[in-house]
Amino acid sequence: MKNLTVLGSTGSIGCSTLEVAANQNSAFRVVGLAAGRNITLLAEQAERFRPEILALEREQDMEAFRRACSYAPRQIVWGPEGAAEVAAYERNEVVVSAITGINGLKPTLAAVSAGFRVALANKESMVVGGFLLQEAAARSGAEIIPVDSEHSAVFQCLAKENQQDIRRVILTASGGPFFRLSPEEMRFKSPEEALNHPRWKMGKKVTIDSATMMNKGLELIEARWLFNLSRDKLGILIHPQSIVHSLVEMRDGSMLAQLSQTDMRIPIQYALTYPERSESGLPALDLSRIRNLEFYDVDLDQFPLVRLAYQALEREQAFSVALNAANELAVEAYLEKQINFAQIHEVVADALASQKYTDVRTLDDIFAVDREVRERTRQQLQQRK
Ligand SMILES: NC(=O)c1ccc[n+]([C@@H]2O[C@H](COP(=O)([O-])OP(=O)(O)OC[C@H]3O[C@@H](n4cnc5c(N)ncnc54)[C@H](OP(=O)(O)O)[C@@H]3O)[C@@H](O)[C@H]2O)c1
Structure with missing residues (x-):
């Protein structure tokens, strides 16, 4: 026990x-x-x-x-x-x-x-x-x-692999509730609509992050640290069925994937029992009923927060801290109906644009940057009122 x-x-x-x-x-x-x-x-x-x-x-x-x-x-x-x-x-x-x-x-x-x-x-x-x-x-x-189901999938795919054999890790994304909408159609979507995720039932913050696709941006940075991968080895594909939880392309051209029902109890259980597996009591996946597994590139003009996450990934740590802090405040402001859906991106973009290089090596450094960004972002949100 x-x-x-x-x-x-x-x-x-x-x-x-x-x-x-x-x-x-x-x-x-x-x-x-x-x-x-x-x-x-x-x-x-x-x-x-x-x-x-x-x-x-x-x-x-x-x-x-x-x-x-x-x-x-x-x-x-x-x-x-x-x-x-x-x-x-x-x-x-x-x-x-x-x-x-x-x-x-x-x-x-x-x-x-x-x-x-x-x-x-x-x-x-x-x-x-x-x-x-x-x-x-x-x-x-x-x-x-x-x-996280995507990182659990990557972790499972890499269990017996060597780091130098990885060509690319591709995180899959459901695309959220607004996947098929244009930026103009998304602009004034209400929090109630954004919270209506087609595949996953989750807490409010992560559900809004899924609608903006910042969730995938954060997951790119998470994957960088979890699996020690550089920007050029990380990608995203939209996969609306959420059956393939991520893919790993190996240098011999093989592609590894983990598939399962859309149910967080599976990756949670795996993290608890690893390296063993045990009965989950959940129904098996019936691919003959699912039939279609679709994959699409992410349109960065439709989901510009993903572009910001890629930028943060390429820069020093302070930019990831700034990205996260501004996004947390912007999501709160959106849920409280102070800003519209498109303004979540504007708030985070402003925070990154005004972020200066700062050495971040300790917990105190992280919280210092976090506090500064929150202060700047709060002032900016006040001005928008
Ligand atoms: N939900 C998913 O399917 C999913 C999938 C992958 C990753 N994640 C990640 O997992 C984390 C949790 O997500 P979730 O969907 O479970 O969120 P959630 O439903 O909103 O739950 C958040 C939990 O954190 C507690 N909490 C919040 N602020 C706290 C504080 N200052 N001190 C102590 N406890 C605090 C909440 O307590 P109270 O409710 O009691 O206030 C609640 O227990 C997030 O980082 C999310 O990105 C979630």
């Missing part, structure tokens, strides 16, 4: 992880949970899984949690330090990192530094701090196993 901790337990990935763990016949014991503000769901999870340590985002929610939960964990902590404490809890063996955005960075780094297996869903932490996470993993011996 392995001790499992879930960071972001009340989210889409967090809930699926707990479901996977519960279906694995006592292979996992939940020892830690960290969540944000959904106290009702966190209390239900705590009653059911009885963790030893638990983190809330805010101290003021402690009373509400105690009222809602008859089970008392040995330790309750809070705030960013609390989530990091749960991540580094000494009895952890596997930590699923599924807090959204840069808020996931410190807890993810804490789990990696402690040497645990880290099943990584929080792509933003790789985007802004991939170099730090990989350095920490090299020091501590932690395994970082991707949960």
Whole structure:
């Protein structure tokens, strides 16, 4: 039995992880949970899984949690330090990192530094701090196993391959709800329409990122750090069926792919059980019913945020931090209806255009650039009101 901790337990990935763990016949014991503000769901999870340590985002929610939960964990902590404490809890063996955005960075780094297996869903932490996470993993011996379905596919394809044999890694993208629309048709699409993803049910931030395709841009940078690949070895294809989760082209001309149902429980389970596989209870893929697997190049004029992500990938680390920070704020502003869909790109483009070269080598450097970009972006969003 392995001790499992879930960071972001009340989210889409967090809930699926707990479901996977519960279906694995006592292979996992939940020892830690960290969540944000959904106290009702966190209390239900705590009653059911009885963790030893638990983190809330805010101290003021402690009373509400105690009222809602008859089970008392040995330790309750809070705030960013609390989530990091749960991540580094000494009895952890596997930590699923599924807090959204840069808020996931410190807890993810804490789990990696402690040497645990880290099943990584929080792509933003790789985007802004991939170099730090990989350095920490090299020091501590932690395994970082991707949960993102595309990176899980690449990881599975590369399991027995040599790095020098890789010609190109091609991440697939569903294209999101607006794949067939022109930029003019997309411009005023509402958050409700953007949240209506054709293939995946996910948290709001990643769903909007899928509609703009910034999600794929972030995933390119994530792949760069996860698999140690340069810009020229990374590509994207739109694959509306979301059956082929990514492809790897090898130097002998072979192309490797991983195919499965569109269900995050599969890559989550793989990250937990790797290198073993176990029954998922999910139906097999029936390709004779699917018939068509289509692939299209990405039109960078239709999805200009992908172009910005490629630019950030080619430049110094500060540009990836800026890309992520401006995008997080722009998505929030769009969800609050302060800006329209097309302006998400404008906000991120402005942030990158005004970003100067800054040396980013430490966690403090990352947060310094993140703070500056957020400050500039907030001012810019104010001016748009
Ligand atoms: N969903 C997917 O299918 C999918 C696929 C691939 C990768 N990912 C990545 O996985 C991560 C999670 O995505 P998701 O869809 O599961 O998001 P989500 O449904 O929005 O869940 C986010 C989780 O993070 C918690 N959280 C947010 N801010 C926090 C903070 N400051 N401190 C502590 N906890 C905090 C939330 O808590 P409360 O809800 O309690 O506030 C929730 O548990 C993202 O980085 C996303 O890009 C998701």
